[in-house]
Amino acid sequence: MELLGNVIFGFSVALSLQNLLYCFIGVLVGTLIGVLPGIGPMATIAMLMPLTFNVPPVAALIMLAGIYYGAMYGGSTTSILVNLPGETASVVTCIDGYQMARQGRAGAALAIAAIGSFFAGTVCTLLIALFGPPLAEIALKFGSPEYFSLMLMGLVAAAVLAHGDMVKSLAMVVMGLLLGIVGADVNSGIKRFSFGVYELADGIGVVVIAVGVFAVGEIISNLSDPEERQVFTSKVTNLFPTKEDLKQSFGAIVRGTAVGAFFGVLPGTTPAIASFSSYMVEKKLAKDPSRFGRGAIEGVAGPESANNADAQCKFIPMLTLGIPASGTMALMLGALMIYGITPGPGVMTEKPDLFWGLIASMWIGNVMLVVLNLPLVGMWVSLLKVPYRLLFPAIMLFSAIGIYSVNNSSFDIYLMAVFGILGIVWRMLECSPVPMMLGFVLGPMVEENLRRALQVSRGDPSVFVTRPISLGFIVATVLILIVMVLPAVRKRRGDITD
């Protein structure tokens, strides 16, 4: 009952015409900005933050939350429409979302992404309000051994992503792991594979790879085969998901939300890990996994829900532990502190008006996102009717400006060109870049945590099995391996993964 009172109080703080207006502006700006690759929520918030100094705290927070959700969602829009991942988490959305667009189902994909995001956002807002501080305790239980075992499980499960040749997919995972090594090594500080180039000292930007391999690669591929491209612009069918689509997506949205919420509570993971995990879960559970990669709507619904759930639940470690999980979160944290919310265990009691106002505004942000974006679906889809010869130079331009703006660095543009070429080479040789992306995202974390765990245990590998949570992941990893290796067990995979 107390919660209900708090929530009502929160809404009374957040719900005013003025605040709704700020929320609307935030979501609008966020969505538009999120559409541009590279210019993610972080840059947007950094640039717009000074504007919010003169606005009342609650209104400013509402606007920032709006930008944040809008930008998260905007990144998926271009993934679906033109295979251009605006941020890492949307790489997964490219796989089936873009295929749906090619089949004329871009509208359904966009709508299901919005619906899934809304569902995930709502559930996770409730989670924060109800169980924020206790959930944060889970994060504290995760030391290096736990993170390592969890990531190991993810890597082993990567084989599920295999599309076609299993060995080539695994080799591509290793390729991604190697690419992830480029840059300064956290444990020793040595710069690896950077060839004395300062720009490589921090590693290769994940958006640079994603935009190069997926977007530039796709354009080159389309230009090579213009007829194929014509087909997919001409048969845009219904704008909204059919009943069948909704039925297929429902389970995926619920599972995606659960997966995303779990990863969201852990400050040491990125949203991309949540969406990859959700995708693997969906593919593994599907009656006919071969549909994946060919426009399966669950492949959009699950990861999109997961990535929004993750983004939302990242507020838990941030608000209760003061740990920003990303640069964006660091900025939000800075904003919160400016407005008088000091993150920490006492966050709910110290400034209840701001805290519950923030919770309420998160939810309002999610509502606004759906309200704004469902009508926009039609507009985005009609963008596909623009002749391709005019569309692709624009995609190139926005990608290039977006990538450049991340570090204001020309070097990133050169890298993007290199990865564009690699993207084509990989397509020619039928080596899927998706497992590579997973390896790239997980690799540095696997190595860092493994080496740190062994450093702390003074070289004793038993830490991975004597700590219960870590042991749990190791057992799960072994089970996944068994399921994959023994084809006989495959038929019954449903009971194991549940």
Place this chain on the structure above:
Amino acid sequence: MKVELRNNKDFWAGIMFIGTGAAAIFIARDYPFGSTMRMGPGYFPSMLGGILVLFGIYVMVIGLLRNEKIQGRWSLRALIVLPLSLVLFGVLMKHAGFMPALAVLIFGSAAAGREFKFVEVLLLTVVLAGLSVAVFIWGLGLPYPLIKDF
């Protein structure tokens, strides 16, 4: 049985994996290797390189056995012109300013396609230039000079 290598996709995929893996091992020799219980910065890359070489050999052998061809048509023109115009964009952003970089990228990209109409591309450039300046320079306040004075 005659094995054609030039077009053999798995053969070349194998070569790519072997090459990347070998390069990784070679470069990682400069980093302290450590031991399994106290891994140095060279441990992981060397191991991964080794695994990649093994995968590569397997894929290459499969390629020799199956001899499958590279599928589809690939436009060499797009493959060269698009990355090149990106590189030019990078260079011009550094030395000439936003406008020249933008124009070269649009014209370059458009030239990579098959249907290139000068007037149409010019119009596209003007529209995109206006849009970009409005969004990026005014809207987001990105600190790029439109044209650098020399």
Place this chain on the structure above:
Amino acid sequence: MKKIAKSLFTIVLVFAAAVCSGMAAAQSYPSKPLRLIIPFPPGGSNDIVGRLIATKLTERLGKQVVADNRGGAGGVIGTEIAAKSEPDGHTLLIVSSAYAINTSLYKLPYDPIKAFTPVAKLGTGPNVLTVFPGLPVNSVKDLIALAKEKAGKLNFAAAGVGSFQHLGTELFRMLAGIDIAIVQFKGGGPAMIDVIGGHTHATLGSLIQFMPHIKSGKLKALGTGGSKRSVVLPDVPTIAEAGVPGYEANNWWGILAPAGTPPSIVGRLHKELSVILSLAEIQKRFLDQGAEVDEMGPAEFGPFIAAEMAKWARVVKEGNIKAE
């Protein structure tokens, strides 16, 4: 005779021209928008301080001061860009303790002493040494005693090789003469969580980040890194007074301009900055971010940086820290 007169005249003329142009530069300054290079990506403390200063300088100078993030390689990339910019006062650089530390860690593409002229120091961000509350220690002396008793057994979490948290810990290890393992994390946040969770034993890091957890008892504060006690934690002694004399390790921020920037312009900038730093609003903003306004002019700031460089160079050398 004529020749000498002529050359004398030329010298006078050139000199006069130089003076005039210098004055003209100062009078018409700023003649175009300024650029404040932030050598880190958006989101960190440099970025927050930098943007704050850029906004206020814009008001004071009447020309737009653009915050230009040029992140990468621990600040080296952005600093290099600033070093190679025109020294006309229209390009400024915000630096932090990383600037002094980088000198001894990397082969730099600029000369850290000659490439810049100091403008002003802006503020200080104090450090605090904390331990997991389950660790049976209540003071810096206890911690040192425990570390000596269990030589090589204690784990200190740090924010990454070459971070000021890392070097601050290294300095502590050197001055206290103890044998501890320094475990690296990707940033101060993850390092802090690991200690709160009890996976590692102790960590040294920014006061503002640790504050809520010190208050709630999830971390035990043993000492602060400044030369005097922190306003925020007056009951906690400095590490120096608690048993490690001579210890001082803080983060700080300041503004540099490319070498050769006319002294008149540097003076003008310093004047504007000291007005900005005296504003109550700015002082509050600094406090919100866990920092204290700590103003220094060009005359003091230069030697301060030199002293910092010398201090960290010693730590890097004796701790055998390598980042290449």
